[in-house]
Amino acid sequence: MKMAPPSRLSFLRRSYQQMDKPKILVVDDEPRAVAGLVSLLQHDGYPAEGISNPQKALERLQTGGIDILLSDLKMPGMSGLELLQQAKNMTPSLNVVMITGQGSVDDAVMAMKQGAEDYLTKPVNIDELEIILERIWDKISLLHQNQAWRASWQKQFSREGFIGRTPQMERLFHTIQEVAATSATVLIEGETGTGKELVASSLHALSLRADKPLVAVNCAALTEGLLESELFGHVRGAFTGAIRDKRGKFALADGGTLFLDEIGEMPFAIQAKLLRVLVSGEYQRVGGEQTHYADVRIIAATNKKLRQEVEQGRFREDLYYRLNVVLISLPLLRERVDDIPLLVKYFIDQAASRDQHLPLYPDAEIYRRLQNYSWPGNVRELENIIERALIYAKGRPIQAADLALPAQDVTLSTVTDSSAYVDDYQGVTLKEMEKRMILRALERTKNKRQAASELGVSVRKIEYRLKEWGMKK
Template sequence: MKPKVLIVDDDQGHLAMLATMIKGWGYEAEKAGDGQEAVARVREKAFDALLMDVRMARLGGIEALREIKEYNPAIPVLIMTAYSSVESAKEALKAGAYDYLTKPLDFDELRITLERALDHTRLREENRALRQRMDTSSIQPNIIGRSRPMKELLDMLAMVAPTEATVLVTGESGTGKELIAKAVHAGSPRKNGPLVVVNCAALAESLLESELFGHEKGAFTGADRRREGRFQQAHKGTIFLDEIGEISQAMQAKLLRAIQEREVQRVGSDKPVSVDVRIIAATNRDLRKEVDEGRFREDLFYRLNVVTLRVPSLRERKDDVPLLAQHFLERFAKKNRKTLKGFTPQAMDALLRHDWPGNVRELENAVERAVILSLVEYVSERELPLLVAGEGSTEAQPQFALGGDRSLEDVEREAILATIDKTGGNKSETARILGVTRATLHKKLKQYGRE
């Protein structure tokens, strides 16, 4: 877009001449007949620079400059006057003028000075945008994604995080809603305060009120001391209410009061306690539908839904699958002390074809399993779960229950022995299925006493 320059002068002939000249230099030029009109124009529209006369009938240039700088201190203002005096120059510069020009104007000097002022504006905007991008990326480095839906989400996040707005994070299970909530907190003025996470679905209704608001000693059986609730723990920080759609209507009413009044009442107490918290809630339910069907309070919905951040499902951001898969591979390879470089083309193709109903969490689990079972530098489709790799790879998919107290060596041993048994002792076929050399297979079988 062309830079916008506002020219302010009560000499209509001079004003028209300057507008024509500045347009000829490739800029947009708009006109104002005096300082009062200039102040009004700056308040209603963004300009990249101002060129303003000092002596004008209704409101002079110095007075207008002061008002404009109070409203927008960043805009460069070039002052021009027929009265070339050191005192006028000092007064203009002291009031915040970018530079000072004398009439009759030297048009070459004007063009150079205007270009310099506009470069100043452009560099400031570029620096601001760069800082914003840096702030966004430093908010939560674990948010991985270059797809369009993720860029739109992160752009929205960067705008919302620095505010005090209540945020509702929506999206399917496994999309990373908690990660987004943490990013909002990390990018807010409350980032040095606590972030308190409450999984509303994990607590029985009888415990949730005490968990959120606290209780007095003796309030119920087992309450042997007074306890602060999560709202008080989050004072001067952020409280993240995960799975907010799971709470009962009775609990919804109490939560609504806490949000409206910014105070809580411990169970067993009639004394309210003021709290200063920012609220972020998350749900995988359609709360609008829940409201329509009478399961969620409409007034609470509107209190929570000030700003919505919708986290896209993984099938909506397939472009991010390779990035996420490689990230998880590197993390789990390091955790399991393995040297892995990446995925075979067939494995990556399988990852891209899968719909990922469990979203990023399902992908993470699939990659962890593949890393554990992989015996070579590249994960193949044989190490991926059957649902991901597809039915065509069933021959290479002996299933193993991972986790528990078993070591990585135990899982590897089970994979090799199950495959050698399945092939009837055929070492060549076993090596092919496992993606290892016969020498590696021989060494492992000897170690297991099967040679």
């Protein structure tokens, strides 16, 4: 088993000690002022350079390598505010400190509103400047080294985009690695949000076909006629609107992998044509007579149990056996709750990297609450809830109120805490529990989109369930 990654604080502290001071660009229309500040900064160990022309300063910033811009506010030709705006547009992460005369403090405050880190008044107090630079250095160092730590941490616990170290995920990693190197057809079964597309991408990326296309088709998104044309292509005049020949996904994926998502929704007539491709590798375009050969690997995915669909006469048994050469069943998030802290930290890190700020992690109580939730939408629902919670948190660590977990959800802990839920759900299977929650949400909201939002699942999942239960959409 892998060793735990280094402590984040010790990692950052060690990296911080090794990091060079930030590079500073001084801009002032008075050459003597520039030379004086550059000399002082270099004496204190800062790599610094100076320019007396704001336009040339922008040209220098374009070449990169500058961490801090130290600029006069009042300059002919281009003011410090204009330089600030253009510099920040060019490099949003650039730290800018403005230098202003005593009578221009209002302009300096305006500069801070437009993104400046701080300002100094003339004559520049060297001690005050040093304090500001050290504060900026602290921020730059933490941001840079946090990225390095994040990469180290993710390397420990993620493989091919997956996050997890529970036994269920270890088995999944092993299966993907074993199966990817073969040409076997793969059937992926898993609920919405468990990562079926990610598994398909990983199988392709690790295969001998990795340098060829990975082409995806959602079998639930198209009508029977459109799906046939999408898969096999059509010839000109095959139907109204077919004004030219069109290659299908089998042709586009030649030599690579074709990913058939939501295969359980494929119409019966198309299932027969897919079976022919799997048996002989041959197909014909819609309206055409010429036989084409498909050199593709098939990976199919479904959120249904295809064996049950076969038994109920909704899916061809012969096609099922052709697809089910290798079956990969994805674990539900509620079956691997020990991975939730790792996933939460990963999503927070992703948001911090995107928005260019330090990640702030919640305390153990938040993780406990998340681990006690049943996650009908699995990892996708967790990602959405964390993203929403970060918005509510507004720059502080996530708190319980920020999570806004759907009140309709029932977990083992809430069942034991609430006699009302005990009476309502005692002896009920998870499938029946899910059905009751969806129907109650629909009855209350009268709107599928609102119901889906409350439950933290997709509208498509609700529509699938209603169809499965024989109810009108």
